[in-house]
Amino acid sequence: MEYLAPKSTCLLCKSEFTRKGIGRHLTACLKKHSPRTKxxxxxxxxxxxxxxxxxxxxFLFLLVAQDATLEDLDDYLRKIWLECCGHLSAFSYGKWLEELSMTTRIRQVCADGRTLTYIYDFGSTTELQIKIFREVTSAMSIKDDIILLARNAEPVIPCDNCGKHPAKHICTECQWDDAGWLCEKCAATHECGEEMFLPVVNSPRTGVCAYTGEGTKIIKIK
Ligand SMILES: [Zn+2]
Ligand SMILES: [Zn+2]
Ligand SMILES: [Zn+2]
Ligand SMILES: [Zn+2]
Structure with a gap:
């Protein structure tokens, strides 16, 4: 089998798109779904x-309230994608040139329109890029600070051992030698033992530190 990135769903209209198409689609779909009320x-x-x-x-596509802060966004990213042991995190503009305070309002970030870098855990780092679509703002009569519009469907990653089935476990001993992504069958006979395993989950932090991906099950708009 081959590595596969399945199409992802727009949670506003439930249609499916490739990674490349979904951003453009959401821009249009948002305009349709934002209430034009006063x-x-x-x-x-x-x-x-x-x-x-x-x-x-x-990837994730989000609406974040203009009056929310980077701290709120940090909380959300931890929940949906990252939290393993309460590591430190930080936002900055560009590549670590200007670190931003966690109390910065999204309004400011949105007005600046610059790409942000986010780091979770300065040891086993997960590094994210946040792109602001300044030309698209939306108004909604709901109380959530952050609304999930789309997230990637889980990539199908082949087993490093047999290459026949999708990987379900990651051996943290072997993953650095390109031999740690294992299907159920190969995991059962893998010599390092179960205590070395982390689950394969739909997050950029899968297989890192102690990440088990409780938050990766969040998919609905509240
Ligand atoms: Zn849509
Ligand atoms: Zn950790
Ligand atoms: Zn296998
Ligand atoms: Zn191993």
Missing amino acids: ETSARKYCFLSVHDVYNNDY
Whole structure:
């Protein structure tokens, strides 16, 4: 079998798109779904995407309330993708040139329109890039700070040992030698033992540190 990145679903209209098509689609779909009301309770949101710097098959498209802070976004990313042992994290503009305070409002980030770098864990680092679509803002009458619009469907990664079945476990001993991604069958006879395994989950942090991916099951819009 081959590595496969399946199509991902737009959670606004439930249609499926490739990684390349979904950003453009969402821009149009959002315009259709944003209520054009003058409701005073409607909140303004910033449209942004998040992807893993080293594998952009892992992505999220989000609406983040303009009055939310980077700390709120940090919390969300930890929940859905990253949290393993409460590591430190940070946002910056560009490649570590200007670190941003966690109290920075999304409104500011959205107005600046610059690409952000986010790091979770300065040891076994997961590095994300956050792209702001400044031209698209949205208003919704709901109380959530962050709305998930789309996330990547889980990539199908072949077993390093047999190459026939999708990997379900990662041996943390062997993964650096390109031999650690294992299907159920090969995992059962793998010599390093189960205590070395981490699950394969839909996150850029799969196989890193102690990550088991509880949050990766979040898929719905609240
Ligand atoms: Zn859509
Ligand atoms: Zn950890
Ligand atoms: Zn196998
Ligand atoms: Zn092993």
